[in-house]
Amino acid sequence: MSDTYKKQIGGNHYASMKIQPSEFINKNNLPFAEGNAIKYLCRHKQKGQKQDLLKAKHYIDMAIERDYEEEEALKPLPYGFTLTKPKDPDMTPMTEEEEYRNAGITKEEAERDTVKPYDATEDVEKIQKHVKKTYPPKNSWGMIKPTKRS
Numbered sequence: 238m239s240d241t242y243k244k245q246i247g248g249n250h251y252a253s254m255k256i257q258p259s260e261f262i263n264k265n266n267l268p269f270a271e272g273n274a275i276k277y278l279c280r281h282k283q284k285g286q287k288q289d290l291l292k293a294k295h296y297i298d299m300a301i302e303r304d305y306e307e308e309e310a311l312k313p314l315p316y317g318f319t320l321t322k323p324k325d326p327d328m329t330p331m332t333e334e335e336e337y338r339n340a341g342i343t344k345e346e347a348e349r350d351t352v353k354p355y356d357a358t359e360d361v362e363k364i365q366k367h368v369k370k371t372y373p374p375k376n377s378w379g380m381i382k383p384t385k386r387s
Contacts, residue, residue, distance in 0.1 A: 250283035270300040 262272035281289035
């Protein structure tokens with residue numbers, strides 16, 4: 238062990254260990270989160286007790302989130318939720334072909350323009366005839382023509 242790893246500044250909680258956590262971390266090129274987790278795990282009985290274990294757990298959670306983020310399925314589901322496939326075959330969505338079959342038409346019929354546009358000319362002619370019969374005749378200025386006196 239080199240002189241750097243023999244001394245400890247600020248306490249003696251690593252002095253009784255065969256190898257200091259910092260030496261192990263540096264010689265194994267461990268990333269920050271893993272290194273801190275090891276440091277807190279090694280010293281928890283001599284220094285921070287439960288708080289050091291919680292810190293170690295926190296750094297482990299950081300490493301998991303950093304390296305295994307896509308494995309979100311491991312997170313607990315909200316109360317009452319489960320991950321199961323639907324057992325009822327009716328719960329699966331219908332295909333486009335099934336939808337047309339259930340409607341009793343073919344896809345071609347659905348795509349064809351089956352609604353003819355409304356032609357109001359017949360209705361207008363009926364209304365004009367009705368107006369001529371019902372209302373008195375008018376002159377060119379829109380005024381009602383006087384009735385002929387006999």
